Amino acid sequence: MRDIIIAGNWKMNKDMEAVRAFCKDVAGAFKGKVLGRVLPILAPAYPFLAIMLRELEGSLVKVAAQDTSSHADGAFTGEFRLPCWLHGLQYCIVGHSERRAYHHESNEIIREKLLAVMDNGMKPILCIGETLEQRDGGITDQVILEQLDGCLRGVQLYSGKELIIAYEPVWAIGTGRNATGDQAQEVHRLIRKWLTDQYSKDLADSLSILYGGSVKPQNLEELLSQPDIDGGLIGGASLDSKSYLAMMDIAINHK
Numbered sequence: 732m733r734d735i736i737i738a739g740n741w742k743m744n745k746d747m748e749a750v751r752a753f754c755k756d757v758a759g760a761f762k763g764k765v766l767g768r769v770l771p772i773l774a775p776a777y778p779f780l781a782i783m784l785r786e787l788e789g790s791l792v793k794v795a796a797q798d799t800s801s802h803a804d805g806a807f808t809g810e811f812r813l814p815c816w817l818h819g820l821q822y823c824i825v826g827h828s829e830r831r832a833y834h835h836e837s838n839e840i841i842r843e844k845l846l847a848v849m850d851n852g853m854k855p856i857l858c859i860g861e862t863l864e865q866r867d868g869g870i871t872d873q874v875i876l877e878q879l880d881g882c883l884r885g886v887q888l889y890s891g892k893e894l895i896i897a898y899e900p901v902w903a904i905g906t907g908r909n910a911t912g913d914q915a916q917e918v919h920r921l922i923r924k925w926l927t928d929q930y931s932k933d934l935a936d937s938l939s940i941l942y943g944g945s946v947k948p949q950n951l952e953e954l955l956s957q958p959d960i961d962g963g964l965i966g967g968a969s970l971d972s973k974s975y976l977a978m979m980d981i982a983i984n985h986k
């Protein structure tokens with residue numbers, strides 16, 4: 732049985748006070764709650780990682796970084812290395828479309844980052860997805876397969892639990908226009924088939940594939956009811972604790 736993951740990517744939002752207030756709400760709401768196979772993950776901006784880890788210590792929430800440099804150290808002004816000294820940090824997003832678009836990250840760079848995360852004993856959340864132009868041009872499958880080939884070329888996976896993949900169609904991010912359950916399922920099925928062909932059926936069946944792009948409490952159930960959608964990577968709707976907790980409840984009650 733795969734985990735259902737409700738991951739909040741906060742991007743460059745919230746200040747310290749807001750981070751603390753959110754953590755307090757979530758820690759309080761999760762006290763005594765049985766989460767079953769639902770795994771909550773939150774990815775605050777880099778300066779707040781340590782604060783969140785401290786505030787949520789002992790809770791069931793896992794903390795993720797939003798990015799990392801692929802370099803261990805050196806002359807890379809403004810870059811940061813994944814803080815493996817931050818005890819408890821277990822996940823790191825790589826390849827988000829905003830990094831690809833604004834920082835020109837190629838599949839090769841993303842692959843290096845993914846390997847750096849794994850070398851640190853942490854789990855990458857690899858984002859892939861097509862632009863509207865690519866979808867309208869009928870090349871969605873080709874783009875997805877190129878991203879998978881480029882980012883995972885030669886990457887050893889053993890159980891499928893050491894990586895999470897997030898399918899985030901660029902046209903659905905922050906636009907309020909989510910992919911329908913059927914549209915998302917079609918791509919998720921393609922990803923799982925690729926994993927089966929490249930690795931094994933057992934591995935493909937164990938790896939959680941999240942959908943991202945305008946996920947909110949109103950559309951989460953439809954997405955979760957698809958056979959290959961194992962949760963969401965959520966931006967805007969994860970910023971408000973009530974909305975985040977509502978999505979957690981939907982996932983917990985999902986049959």
Ligand code: 13P
Nearest residue numbers: 740904905944945966967
């Ligand atoms: P929105 O949920 O705001 O569309 O953002 C999705 C996203 O980019 C998560 O990584």
